[in-house]
Amino acid sequence: MERTKRADTERTEQAILRAAERVLADDPAASMERIAAASGVARTTVHRRFATRDALLDALSVWAARQFAAAVDAVPDAAPPLVELHQATANVLRVKLGWGFAMSRPTANAEVAAVHAHVLDRCVAMFGRARDAGVLRADVEVDWARRVYYGLIHETADRRDDTADVDTLAARIVDTLLHGIGT
Amino acid sequence: MERTKRADTERTEQAILRAAERVLADDPAASMERIAAASGVARTTVHRRFATRDALLDALSVWAARQFAAAVDAVPDAAPPLVELHQATANVLRVKLGWGFAMSRPTANAEVAAVHAHVLDRCVAMFGRARDAGVLRADVEVDWARRVYYGLIHETADRRDDTADVDTLAARIVDTLLHGIGT
DNA sequence: ACGACATGCATCAGCAATGATGCAAGTAGA
DNA sequence: TCTACTTGCATCATTGCTGATGCATGTCGT
Numbered sequence: 001m002e003r004t005k006r007a008d009t010e011r012t013e014q015a016i017l018r019a020a021e022r023v024l025a026d027d028p029a030a031s032m033e034r035i036a037a038a039s040g041v042a043r044t045t046v047h048r049r050f051a052t053r054d055a056l057l058d059a060l061s062v063w064a065a066r067q068f069a070a071a072v073d074a075v076p077d078a079a080p081p082l083v084e085l086h087q088a089t090a091n092v093l094r095v096k097l098g099w100g101f102a103m104s105r106p107t108a109n110a111e112v113a114a115v116h117a118h119v120l121d122r123c124v125a126m127f128g129r130a131r132d133a134g135v136l137r138a139d140v141e142v143d144w145a146r147r148v149y150y151g152l153i154h155e156t157a158d159r160r161d162d163t164a165d166v167d168t169l170a171a172r173i174v175d176t177l178l179h180g181i182g183t
Numbered sequence: 184m185e186r187t188k189r190a191d192t193e194r195t196e197q198a199i200l201r202a203a204e205r206v207l208a209d210d211p212a213a214s215m216e217r218i219a220a221a222s223g224v225a226r227t228t229v230h231r232r233f234a235t236r237d238a239l240l241d242a243l244s245v246w247a248a249r250q251f252a253a254a255v256d257a258v259p260d261a262a263p264p265l266v267e268l269h270q271a272t273a274n275v276l277r278v279k280l281g282w283g284f285a286m287s288r289p290t291a292n293a294e295v296a297a298v299h300a301h302v303l304d305r306c307v308a309m310f311g312r313a314r315d316a317g318v319l320r321a322d323v324e325v326d327w328a329r330r331v332y333y334g335l336i337h338e339t340a341d342r343r344d345d346t347a348d349v350d351t352l353a354a355r356i357v358d359t360l361l362h363g364i365g366t
Numbered sequence: 367a368c369g370a371c372a373t374g375c376a377t378c379a380g381c382a383a384t385g386a387t388g389c390a391a392g393t394a395g396a
Numbered sequence: 397t398c399t400a401c402t403t404g405c406a407t408c409a410t411t412g413c414t415g416a417t418g419c420a421t422g423t424c425g426t
Contacts, residue, residue: 189393189394189395190394190395191393191394192394214382214383214384215383215384215385216382216383216384226384227385227386227387230384230385230386234385235384235385236383236384236385
Protein backbone atom coordinates (compact mmCIF):
# COMPACT_ATOMS: atom_id res chain seq x y z
CA MET A 1 0.00 0.00 0.00
CA GLU A 2 2.78 2.37 0.92
CA ARG A 3 5.19 2.46 -1.95
CA THR A 4 8.41 4.26 -1.16
CA LYS A 5 8.35 7.84 -2.34
CA ARG A 6 11.00 9.24 -4.56
CA ALA A 7 13.30 11.76 -2.89
CA ASP A 8 12.11 14.67 -5.02
CA THR A 9 8.50 13.83 -4.29
CA GLU A 10 9.27 13.98 -0.62
CA ARG A 11 11.02 17.31 -0.98
CA THR A 12 8.16 18.78 -2.97
CA GLU A 13 5.58 17.68 -0.46
CA GLN A 14 7.59 19.16 2.38
CA ALA A 15 8.01 22.42 0.52
CA ILE A 16 4.28 22.60 -0.10
CA LEU A 17 3.41 21.86 3.51
CA ARG A 18 5.88 24.42 4.79
CA ALA A 19 4.60 27.02 2.36
CA ALA A 20 1.02 26.21 3.23
CA GLU A 21 1.72 26.81 6.90
CA ARG A 22 3.39 30.11 6.13
CA VAL A 23 0.79 31.39 3.72
CA LEU A 24 -2.27 30.18 5.60
CA ALA A 25 -1.01 31.60 8.88
CA ASP A 26 -1.03 34.94 7.14
CA ASP A 27 -4.40 34.40 5.44
CA PRO A 28 -6.45 31.30 6.24
CA ALA A 29 -8.50 31.79 3.07
CA ALA A 30 -5.49 31.91 0.75
CA SER A 31 -5.90 30.07 -2.54
CA MET A 32 -4.02 27.02 -3.77
CA GLU A 33 -2.48 29.37 -6.29
CA ARG A 34 -0.79 31.41 -3.57
CA ILE A 35 0.36 28.33 -1.72
CA ALA A 36 1.81 26.91 -4.90
CA ALA A 37 3.62 30.17 -5.62
CA ALA A 38 5.06 30.22 -2.11
CA SER A 39 6.17 26.60 -2.53
CA GLY A 40 8.00 27.38 -5.72
CA VAL A 41 5.99 24.83 -7.70
CA ALA A 42 3.18 25.03 -10.23
CA ARG A 43 -0.38 24.94 -9.02
CA THR A 44 -1.01 21.72 -10.89
CA THR A 45 1.77 20.04 -8.96
CA VAL A 46 0.09 20.87 -5.68
CA HIS A 47 -3.06 19.23 -6.99
CA ARG A 48 -1.11 16.18 -8.05
CA ARG A 49 0.36 15.74 -4.56
CA PHE A 50 -2.81 16.65 -2.69
CA ALA A 51 -5.96 15.77 -4.57
CA THR A 52 -8.15 18.45 -3.02
CA ARG A 53 -7.75 21.52 -0.89
CA ASP A 54 -9.17 19.61 2.05
CA ALA A 55 -6.67 16.84 1.53
CA LEU A 56 -3.87 19.38 1.75
CA LEU A 57 -5.20 20.93 4.93
CA ASP A 58 -5.67 17.49 6.35
CA ALA A 59 -2.14 16.46 5.51
CA LEU A 60 -0.91 19.69 7.04
CA SER A 61 -2.74 19.00 10.27
CA VAL A 62 -1.49 15.43 10.42
CA TRP A 63 2.07 16.49 9.78
CA ALA A 64 1.92 19.07 12.56
CA ALA A 65 0.18 16.68 14.91
CA ARG A 66 2.95 14.13 14.50
CA GLN A 67 5.57 16.67 15.41
CA PHE A 68 3.42 17.78 18.29
CA ALA A 69 3.17 14.24 19.61
CA ALA A 70 6.89 13.72 19.19
CA ALA A 71 7.62 16.92 21.09
CA VAL A 72 5.41 15.89 23.96
CA ASP A 73 6.52 12.28 24.10
CA ALA A 74 10.16 13.33 24.19
CA VAL A 75 9.62 14.64 27.70
CA PRO A 76 10.60 12.10 30.39
CA ASP A 77 7.70 11.85 32.79
CA ALA A 78 9.92 10.67 35.60
CA ALA A 79 11.56 14.05 35.97
CA PRO A 80 10.61 16.40 38.82
CA PRO A 81 7.35 18.23 38.00
CA LEU A 82 8.98 21.61 37.51
CA VAL A 83 11.57 20.21 35.16
CA GLU A 84 8.97 18.24 33.27
CA LEU A 85 6.74 21.29 32.98
CA HIS A 86 9.55 23.40 31.63
CA GLN A 87 10.70 20.75 29.18
CA ALA A 88 7.24 20.11 27.86
CA THR A 89 6.63 23.80 27.42
CA ALA A 90 9.87 24.39 25.58
CA ASN A 91 9.36 21.39 23.31
CA VAL A 92 5.84 22.36 22.41
CA LEU A 93 6.87 25.95 21.80
CA ARG A 94 9.52 24.83 19.38
CA VAL A 95 6.91 23.10 17.26
CA LYS A 96 4.19 25.67 17.67
CA LEU A 97 6.40 28.56 16.68
CA GLY A 98 6.69 27.04 13.24
CA TRP A 99 3.35 25.28 12.86
CA GLY A 100 0.91 27.47 14.69
CA PHE A 101 -1.69 27.49 11.97
CA ALA A 102 -1.70 23.76 11.40
CA MET A 103 -1.86 23.02 15.11
CA SER A 104 -4.72 25.35 15.89
CA ARG A 105 -6.86 24.42 12.94
CA PRO A 106 -9.97 22.44 13.84
CA THR A 107 -10.12 19.15 11.98
CA ALA A 108 -12.14 15.98 11.83
CA ASN A 109 -9.13 13.81 11.12
CA ALA A 110 -8.95 10.76 13.36
CA GLU A 111 -5.18 10.71 13.78
CA VAL A 112 -5.08 14.38 14.70
CA ALA A 113 -7.90 13.92 17.18
CA ALA A 114 -6.08 10.97 18.68
CA VAL A 115 -2.91 12.97 19.08
CA HIS A 116 -4.71 15.84 20.74
CA ALA A 117 -6.48 13.47 23.08
CA HIS A 118 -3.21 11.78 23.90
CA VAL A 119 -1.48 15.09 24.57
CA LEU A 120 -4.37 16.18 26.72
CA ASP A 121 -4.03 13.00 28.74
CA ARG A 122 -0.36 13.56 29.28
CA CYS A 123 -1.01 17.17 30.21
CA VAL A 124 -3.59 16.25 32.78
CA ALA A 125 -1.32 13.53 34.15
CA MET A 126 1.53 16.00 34.38
CA PHE A 127 -0.62 18.47 36.27
CA GLY A 128 -1.70 15.65 38.54
CA ARG A 129 1.90 14.84 39.41
CA ALA A 130 2.61 18.52 39.91
CA ARG A 131 -0.26 18.81 42.31
CA ASP A 132 0.79 15.71 44.21
CA ALA A 133 4.23 17.21 44.53
CA GLY A 134 2.68 20.32 46.02
CA VAL A 135 3.54 22.53 43.09
CA LEU A 136 -0.04 23.24 42.10
CA ARG A 137 -2.85 24.48 44.28
CA ALA A 138 -5.31 21.71 45.02
CA ASP A 139 -8.38 23.92 44.70
CA VAL A 140 -7.90 24.80 41.04
CA GLU A 141 -10.06 22.98 38.49
CA VAL A 142 -7.93 20.83 36.23
CA ASP A 143 -9.67 22.00 33.09
CA TRP A 144 -9.16 25.65 33.89
CA ALA A 145 -5.51 24.98 34.68
CA ARG A 146 -5.08 23.30 31.35
CA ARG A 147 -6.81 26.10 29.48
CA VAL A 148 -4.67 28.73 31.13
CA TYR A 149 -1.58 26.74 30.23
CA TYR A 150 -2.63 26.30 26.62
CA GLY A 151 -3.56 29.97 26.51
CA LEU A 152 -0.14 31.09 27.70
CA ILE A 153 1.59 28.89 25.16
CA HIS A 154 -0.68 30.17 22.43
CA GLU A 155 -0.10 33.77 23.40
CA THR A 156 3.63 33.24 23.38
CA ALA A 157 3.74 31.38 20.08
CA ASP A 158 1.58 33.94 18.33
CA ARG A 159 4.31 36.56 18.29
CA ARG A 160 7.35 35.41 16.48
CA ASP A 161 8.88 38.87 16.65
CA ASP A 162 10.04 37.81 20.08
CA THR A 163 13.76 37.42 19.81
CA ALA A 164 14.06 35.53 23.07
CA ASP A 165 15.06 31.88 22.88
CA VAL A 166 12.64 29.09 23.58
CA ASP A 167 13.91 28.33 27.07
CA THR A 168 13.47 31.91 28.19
CA LEU A 169 9.94 31.95 26.81
CA ALA A 170 9.16 28.64 28.50
CA ALA A 171 10.51 29.91 31.79
CA ARG A 172 8.26 32.95 31.59
CA ILE A 173 5.25 30.77 30.83
CA VAL A 174 5.88 28.44 33.74
CA ASP A 175 6.54 31.32 36.12
CA THR A 176 3.37 33.13 35.11
CA LEU A 177 1.35 29.93 35.18
CA LEU A 178 2.42 29.17 38.75
CA HIS A 179 2.62 32.60 40.31
CA GLY A 180 0.74 35.02 38.10
CA ILE A 181 1.88 38.58 37.80
CA GLY A 182 0.71 39.86 41.18
CA THR A 183 2.60 40.30 44.41
CA MET B 184 -24.79 63.22 5.07
CA GLU B 185 -26.38 61.11 7.78
CA ARG B 186 -30.07 60.91 7.01
CA THR B 187 -32.12 59.35 9.78
CA LYS B 188 -32.78 55.70 9.20
CA ARG B 189 -36.22 54.24 9.22
CA ALA B 190 -36.98 51.98 12.15
CA ASP B 191 -37.29 48.83 10.07
CA THR B 192 -34.01 49.55 8.33
CA GLU B 193 -32.35 49.77 11.71
CA ARG B 194 -33.91 46.51 12.82
CA THR B 195 -32.84 44.74 9.65
CA GLU B 196 -29.27 45.92 9.97
CA GLN B 197 -29.11 44.79 13.57
CA ALA B 198 -30.51 41.41 12.68
CA ILE B 199 -27.95 41.00 9.94
CA LEU B 200 -25.06 42.00 12.20
CA ARG B 201 -26.19 39.68 14.94
CA ALA B 202 -26.62 36.81 12.51
CA ALA B 203 -23.26 37.53 10.93
CA GLU B 204 -21.56 37.29 14.31
CA ARG B 205 -23.30 34.03 15.05
CA VAL B 206 -22.69 32.41 11.68
CA LEU B 207 -19.14 33.64 11.20
CA ALA B 208 -18.11 32.58 14.68
CA ASP B 209 -19.10 29.09 13.62
CA ASP B 210 -17.49 29.32 10.18
CA PRO B 211 -15.42 32.37 9.28
CA ALA B 212 -15.73 31.51 5.59
CA ALA B 213 -19.51 31.33 5.58
CA SER B 214 -21.22 32.84 2.55
CA MET B 215 -23.51 35.86 2.42
CA GLU B 216 -26.25 33.38 1.61
CA ARG B 217 -25.88 31.69 4.99
CA ILE B 218 -25.70 34.96 6.83
CA ALA B 219 -28.84 36.15 5.07
CA ALA B 220 -30.65 32.96 5.94
CA ALA B 221 -29.65 33.27 9.58
CA SER B 222 -30.84 36.89 9.57
CA GLY B 223 -34.24 35.92 8.23
CA VAL B 224 -33.88 38.18 5.21
CA ALA B 225 -33.21 37.63 1.52
CA ARG B 226 -29.66 37.66 0.30
CA THR B 227 -30.32 40.69 -1.87
CA THR B 228 -31.38 42.66 1.18
CA VAL B 229 -28.04 42.03 2.81
CA HIS B 230 -26.39 43.39 -0.30
CA ARG B 231 -28.62 46.45 -0.22
CA ARG B 232 -27.66 47.25 3.36
CA PHE B 233 -24.00 46.34 3.00
CA ALA B 234 -22.68 46.90 -0.49
CA THR B 235 -19.94 44.27 -0.34
CA ARG B 236 -18.88 41.45 1.88
CA ASP B 237 -16.01 43.54 3.14
CA ALA B 238 -18.38 46.36 3.99
CA LEU B 239 -20.42 43.97 6.11
CA LEU B 240 -17.39 42.66 7.96
CA ASP B 241 -16.22 46.18 8.46
CA ALA B 242 -19.54 47.30 9.86
CA LEU B 243 -19.53 44.27 12.12
CA SER B 244 -16.11 45.17 13.48
CA VAL B 245 -17.09 48.78 14.03
CA TRP B 246 -20.27 47.81 15.81
CA ALA B 247 -18.41 45.47 18.14
CA ALA B 248 -15.64 47.99 18.72
CA ARG B 249 -18.13 50.60 19.86
CA GLN B 250 -19.59 48.26 22.40
CA PHE B 251 -16.10 47.31 23.45
CA ALA B 252 -15.18 50.95 24.01
CA ALA B 253 -18.40 51.58 25.91
CA ALA B 254 -17.75 48.57 28.15
CA VAL B 255 -14.26 49.77 28.97
CA ASP B 256 -15.14 53.41 29.42
CA ALA B 257 -17.94 52.51 31.79
CA VAL B 258 -15.34 51.48 34.37
CA PRO B 259 -14.55 54.29 36.84
CA ASP B 260 -10.79 54.66 36.95
CA ALA B 261 -10.87 56.18 40.42
CA ALA B 262 -11.84 52.87 42.01
CA PRO B 263 -9.30 50.76 43.89
CA PRO B 264 -7.16 48.75 41.42
CA LEU B 265 -8.64 45.40 42.33
CA VAL B 266 -12.17 46.68 41.93
CA GLU B 267 -11.32 48.38 38.69
CA LEU B 268 -9.66 45.24 37.38
CA HIS B 269 -12.64 43.11 38.23
CA GLN B 270 -15.12 45.59 36.76
CA ALA B 271 -13.20 45.97 33.55
CA THR B 272 -12.89 42.23 33.17
CA ALA B 273 -16.57 41.60 33.75
CA ASN B 274 -17.65 44.36 31.37
CA VAL B 275 -15.38 43.19 28.59
CA LEU B 276 -16.47 39.59 29.10
CA ARG B 277 -20.09 40.59 28.71
CA VAL B 278 -19.36 42.05 25.29
CA LYS B 279 -16.90 39.44 24.19
CA LEU B 280 -19.19 36.53 25.01
CA GLY B 281 -21.58 37.79 22.36
CA TRP B 282 -19.23 39.40 19.85
CA GLY B 283 -16.12 37.28 20.01
CA PHE B 284 -15.73 36.90 16.29
CA ALA B 285 -16.16 40.57 15.47
CA MET B 286 -13.78 41.63 18.21
CA SER B 287 -10.99 39.26 17.30
CA ARG B 288 -11.11 39.84 13.57
CA PRO B 289 -8.13 41.77 12.23
CA THR B 290 -9.23 44.87 10.36
CA ALA B 291 -7.77 47.94 8.70
CA ASN B 292 -10.66 50.15 9.77
CA ALA B 293 -9.50 53.40 11.36
CA GLU B 294 -12.23 53.63 13.99
CA VAL B 295 -11.67 50.07 15.11
CA ALA B 296 -7.94 50.63 15.30
CA ALA B 297 -8.51 53.78 17.32
CA VAL B 298 -10.75 51.93 19.76
CA HIS B 299 -8.23 49.16 20.24
CA ALA B 300 -5.47 51.68 20.78
CA HIS B 301 -7.60 53.55 23.27
CA VAL B 302 -8.47 50.38 25.16
CA LEU B 303 -4.85 49.39 25.18
CA ASP B 304 -3.95 52.74 26.69
CA ARG B 305 -6.51 52.38 29.42
CA CYS B 306 -5.34 48.83 30.07
CA VAL B 307 -1.75 49.90 30.44
CA ALA B 308 -2.77 52.81 32.66
CA MET B 309 -4.83 50.46 34.81
CA PHE B 310 -1.90 48.10 35.20
CA GLY B 311 0.27 51.08 36.08
CA ARG B 312 -2.08 52.09 38.87
CA ALA B 313 -2.24 48.50 40.05
CA ARG B 314 1.51 48.32 40.21
CA ASP B 315 1.76 51.62 42.06
CA ALA B 316 -0.73 50.27 44.54
CA GLY B 317 1.48 47.25 45.09
CA VAL B 318 -0.93 44.81 43.50
CA LEU B 319 1.33 43.90 40.58
CA ARG B 320 4.93 42.79 40.70
CA ALA B 321 7.24 45.55 39.52
CA ASP B 322 9.54 43.22 37.61
CA VAL B 323 6.93 42.02 35.10
CA GLU B 324 7.03 43.51 31.61
CA VAL B 325 3.91 45.53 30.94
CA ASP B 326 3.39 44.01 27.52
CA TRP B 327 3.60 40.47 28.80
CA ALA B 328 1.16 41.32 31.58
CA ARG B 329 -1.26 42.71 29.07
CA ARG B 330 -0.96 39.71 26.79
CA VAL B 331 -1.54 37.30 29.63
CA TYR B 332 -4.59 39.31 30.63
CA TYR B 333 -5.99 39.37 27.11
CA GLY B 334 -5.23 35.67 26.79
CA LEU B 335 -7.15 34.78 29.93
CA ILE B 336 -10.15 36.81 28.79
CA HIS B 337 -9.99 35.20 25.36
CA GLU B 338 -9.75 31.73 26.81
CA THR B 339 -12.73 32.37 29.02
CA ALA B 340 -14.89 33.95 26.33
CA ASP B 341 -14.20 31.15 23.87
CA ARG B 342 -16.29 28.64 25.77
CA ARG B 343 -19.83 29.76 26.11
CA ASP B 344 -20.86 26.39 27.49
CA ASP B 345 -19.69 27.77 30.79
CA THR B 346 -22.81 28.26 32.81
CA ALA B 347 -21.11 30.42 35.40
CA ASP B 348 -22.12 34.06 35.52
CA VAL B 349 -19.88 36.83 34.32
CA ASP B 350 -18.73 37.94 37.77
CA THR B 351 -17.60 34.46 38.70
CA LEU B 352 -15.66 34.18 35.47
CA ALA B 353 -14.11 37.59 36.01
CA ALA B 354 -13.10 36.67 39.54
CA ARG B 355 -11.37 33.56 38.29
CA ILE B 356 -9.52 35.54 35.65
CA VAL B 357 -8.30 38.16 38.11
CA ASP B 358 -7.29 35.53 40.65
CA THR B 359 -5.36 33.53 38.08
CA LEU B 360 -3.80 36.65 36.62
CA LEU B 361 -2.49 37.76 39.98
CA HIS B 362 -1.58 34.50 41.64
CA GLY B 363 -1.39 31.84 38.98
CA ILE B 364 -2.35 28.29 39.77
CA GLY B 365 0.66 27.31 41.82
CA THR B 366 1.18 27.20 45.56
C1' DA C 367 22.12 4.53 -19.59
C1' DC C 368 17.49 3.36 -19.25
C1' DG C 369 12.85 3.14 -17.56
C1' DA C 370 9.75 5.18 -14.49
C1' DC C 371 8.17 8.96 -12.50
C1' DA C 372 7.71 14.14 -11.46
C1' DT C 373 7.21 18.71 -13.08
C1' DG C 374 5.82 22.93 -15.84
C1' DC C 375 2.84 24.77 -19.06
C1' DA C 376 -1.25 25.47 -21.53
C1' DT C 377 -5.84 24.62 -21.34
C1' DC C 378 -10.40 23.23 -20.20
C1' DA C 379 -14.83 22.50 -17.56
C1' DG C 380 -17.48 23.36 -13.57
C1' DC C 381 -19.01 25.67 -9.71
C1' DA C 382 -20.13 28.56 -6.01
C1' DA C 383 -20.08 33.19 -4.36
C1' DT C 384 -20.56 37.94 -5.29
C1' DG C 385 -22.95 41.80 -6.75
C1' DA C 386 -26.60 44.16 -9.57
C1' DT C 387 -31.39 45.12 -11.17
C1' DG C 388 -36.47 45.44 -12.28
C1' DC C 389 -40.83 44.69 -10.39
C1' DA C 390 -44.68 43.86 -7.25
C1' DA C 391 -46.13 43.90 -2.52
C1' DG C 392 -45.63 45.52 2.07
C1' DT C 393 -44.51 48.93 5.77
C1' DA C 394 -43.09 53.34 8.16
C1' DG C 395 -44.05 57.86 9.20
C1' DA C 396 -46.14 62.52 8.37
C1' DT D 397 -54.32 58.37 3.78
C1' DC D 398 -50.51 59.22 0.88
C1' DT D 399 -45.75 59.07 -0.23
C1' DA D 400 -41.36 57.28 0.09
C1' DC D 401 -38.81 53.64 1.40
C1' DT D 402 -37.87 48.67 2.08
C1' DT D 403 -38.27 43.91 1.07
C1' DG D 404 -38.67 39.39 -1.46
C1' DC D 405 -38.31 37.15 -5.65
C1' DA D 406 -36.59 36.03 -10.03
C1' DT D 407 -32.86 36.68 -12.84
C1' DC D 408 -28.47 37.68 -14.83
C1' DA D 409 -23.36 38.66 -15.48
C1' DT D 410 -18.95 38.22 -13.63
C1' DT D 411 -15.27 36.48 -11.25
C1' DG D 412 -12.06 33.65 -8.92
C1' DC D 413 -11.12 29.09 -7.30
C1' DT D 414 -10.98 24.27 -7.90
C1' DG D 415 -9.76 20.18 -10.10
C1' DA D 416 -8.42 17.55 -14.36
C1' DT D 417 -5.60 16.36 -18.46
C1' DG D 418 -2.22 15.91 -22.41
C1' DC D 419 2.34 16.70 -23.66
C1' DA D 420 7.17 17.90 -23.59
C1' DT D 421 11.00 18.20 -20.56
C1' DG D 422 13.60 17.10 -16.64
C1' DT D 423 15.10 14.20 -12.71
C1' DC D 424 15.54 9.97 -9.83
C1' DG D 425 17.03 5.37 -8.83
C1' DT D 426 19.00 1.13 -10.30
